[in-house]
Amino acid sequence: AQSVSQHNHHVILSEAASLELGCNYSYGGTVNLFWYVQYPGQHLQLLLKYFSGDPLVKGIKGFEAEFIKSKFSFNLRKPSVQWSDTAEYFCAVNALLYSSASKIIFGSGTRLSIRP
Amino acid sequence: DTGVSQDPRHKITKRGQNVTFRCDPISEHNRLYWYRQTLGQGPEFLTYFQNEAQLEKSRLLSDRFSAERPKGSFSTLEIQRTEQGDSAMYLCASSTGTSGTQETQYFGPGTRLLVL
Numbered sequence: 400a401q402s403v404s405q406h407n408h409h410v411i412l413s414e415a416a417s418l419e420l421g422c423n424y425s426y427g428g429t430v431n432l433f434w435y436v437q438y439p440g441q442h443l444q445l446l447l448k449y450f451s452g453d454p455l456v457k458g459i460k461g462f463e464a465e466f467i468k469s470k471f472s473f474n475l476r477k478p479s480v481q482w483s484d485t486a487e488y489f490c491a492v493n494a495l496l497y498s499s500a501s502k503i504i505f506g507s508g509t510r511l512s513i514r515p
Numbered sequence: 516d517t518g519v520s521q522d523p524r525h526k527i528t529k530r531g532q533n534v535t536f537r538c539d540p541i542s543e544h545n546r547l548y549w550y551r552q553t554l555g556q557g558p559e560f561l562t563y564f565q566n567e568a569q570l571e572k573s574r575l576l577s578d579r580f581s582a583e584r585p586k587g588s589f590s591t592l593e594i595q596r597t598e599q600g601d602s603a604m605y606l607c608a609s610s611t612g613t614s615g616t617q618e619t620q621y622f623g624p625g626t627r628l629l630v631l
Contacts, residue, residue: 403557431617442519443558443606443622450617489557493618496563496571500546503608503620505557 401426401494405506412480413514420475420509422464422490431493432473433503434464438486446488449473460484482515517541519623521607527629528597535593536626540609547590548620549582550606551575558606564590597630604628 404423412418424430434446447458454466464475473490489508493501520539528534540547545566550558561580563571566587576582579597584590594601604627608620 433619435622442624445619445621448619491557500563500565500570501618502548502560502563502571503550503558505559507555508557 401430401492401504403490403492403504403506405488405490405509407509408507409510409512411512411514414482415479418475418477418480418484418511420488420490420511422473422475422506423471424473424490424492425471426492426494431501432464432466433491433493434458434462434473434475435489435491435505436486437489437508443489446475480511480513482513484511485513486511519607519609519621521605521623521626523626524624525627525629527631529631530599531596533593533595534597534628535591536605536628538590538592538607538623540588540590540607541621544609544611544621545587546610546618546620547584548608548610549590549592550608550622552604552606552625553602558604561592561605594628597628599630602628602630 402425406421432449435443436446449456449466457463462477487508490506491503522537547564549561552558564584579595582592604625606625607623610618610620
């Protein structure tokens with residue numbers, strides 16, 4: 400069965416620090432990978448996604464992620480964080496359903512706190 | 516694009532009562548999903564609709580749970596005889612239903628249920 404692991408449960412950084420959030424998935428076949436963000440009091444929003452092609456994908460708000468197939472990883476990065484990046488970040492993978500649709504399997508999330 | 520909407524946003528109920536939640540997907544999105552998110556965890560898949568047909572149900576969806584999408588537009592999720600373990604955030608997502616796993620699901624704000 401597919402699964403997603405986020406090893407950092409809570410990350411605390413100062414403004415302007417660089418960010419890297421780890422994400423590993425378990426699945427041997429073709430994967431589609433996502434990072435979703437949930438700002439305080441708001442709903443889940445898509446940050447970026449990887450379907451195919453260039454393994455380095457760029458998302459909104461200066462975030463990027465790199466798909467490394469050999470390491471089963473899809474880490475999220477941002478060179479300089481801002482206080483407004485305080486949020487919960489979820490790594491996710493699509494799993495095919497029998498009906499040819501797909502469900503999303505989420506990691507447990509990483510809470511990012513930015514000190515002003 | 517008005518996004519996915521859910522109603523109510525919050526619901527407090529007593530154990531044993533029935534509750535019903537509504538989801539309005541992005542217009543023209545033919546796929547609709549329900550997820551449940553408990554504290555400290557990522558969302559977990561509950562069920563999926565392609566138009567009005569409910570095609571997939573997770574084992575998480577006990578007999579007390581029922582979902583409908585009668586006209587292929589909005590959907591309702593009903594929980595009968597609620598239990599304290601049902602306390603969670605119930606999320607709805609929709610997508611345009613491209614084939615396989617290359618689809619992007621857009622999430623609503625969720626309904627937070629508290630069972631006393």
